[in-house]
Amino acid sequence: MDKVLLEQYILDSKKIAIIVEKNLFLDGKIERLFLPNNRPHINEYRKSKEIRESYQKFMKENLLSEYPFEINSIYKKILKLDENPLVQGIINLNIDGILKKNNAKNVIDLEGNINWLYCSNCGSESSMESFVLNQDEIICKNCNDNSLKVNIPFNGQEPSQWDFKDSWMLMNSCDCLIILTADFISPITFSFIDMVTKKHNKVIFSGNLIDFRQGNTPAFFSDSHFISSIDDFLDIILELINNRYS
Numbered sequence: 001m002d003k004v005l006l007e008q009y010i011l012d013s014k015k016i017a018i019i020v021e022k023n024l025f026l027d028g029k030i031e032r033l034f035l036p037n038n039r040p041h042i043n044e045y046r047k048s049k050e051i052r053e054s055y056q057k058f059m060k061e062n063l064l065s066e067y068p069f070e071i072n073s074i075y076k077k078i079l080k081l082d083e084n085p086l087v088q089g090i091i092n093l094n095i096d097g098i099l100k101k102n103n104a105k106n107v108i109d110l111e112g113n114i115n116w117l118y119c120s121n122c123g124s125e126s127s128m129e130s131f132v133l134n135q136d137e138i139i140c141k142n143c144n145d146n147s148l149k150v151n152i153p154f155n156g157q158e159p160s161q162w163d164f165k166d167s168w169m170l171m172n173s174c175d176c177l178i179i180l181t182a183d184f185i186s187p188i189t190f191s192f193i194d195m196v197t198k199k200h201n202k203v204i205f206s207g208n209l210i211d212f213r214q215g216n217t218p219a220f221f222s223d224s225h226f227i228s229s230i231d232d233f234l235d236i237i238l239e240l241i242n243n244r245y246s
């Protein structure tokens with residue numbers, strides 16, 4: 001896809017949806033820490049104080065050097081897109097929670113958000129940052145119980161059905177889907193691409209290198225792939241959509 005076609009796609013669109021693929025922060029370090037296979041089973045987590053303690057320690061030890069999370073240039077640009085009226089919504093597959101923490105309004109954290117924990121005993125919330133920076137204490141400050149759980153689905157838990165419904169509605173209402181991809185495309189993204197292309201709406205991929213081993217290369221891929229870094233791509237998109245509102 002060349003720049004002329006990219007410009008045409010953006011200028012013709014009235015409702016843009018964006019999918020932010022995984023691994024856009026710290027080269028995927030946070031995603032790898034919280035891979036689904038490393039997460040406890042929810043029933044065991046509820047039952048066993050030892051399992052809770054060991055997982056909480058694991059989070060504290062591994063996140064200590066990363067907090068406070070520093071927002072990167074890609075997220076800064078996504079936050080600018082979030083404010084533009086052409087952008088209907090953003091599905092975020094990263095779990096670092098930085099976009100929401102920086103007041104993103106139209107972002108769906110479809111795979112969860114590690115930026116806060118809730119106590120399954122009393123329901124009170126703690127921020128992950130304060131939890132991690134206070135290395136000594138792993139109990140809920142409100143009820144002195146150690147039932148704090150990070151806000152991502154554990155094994156045996158379903159992701160939020162509301163977020164799925166919101167995502168489907170977004171895919172049904174957009175006329176252009178932009179996918180920001182670091183290196184690969186998730187299976188869930190393929191299902192969203194299917195929804196959009198069945199309605200003959202446009203899809204744009206950005207990124208230098210995309211590995212399709214997790215799914216088939218879409219037939220229209222070469223017509224939709226704008227080869228560039230995500231940073232450069234976002235600069236182009238921001239300029240195009242800001243011009244339409246100036």
Ligand SMILES: [Zn+2]
Nearest residue numbers: 119122140143
């Ligand atoms: Zn509590």
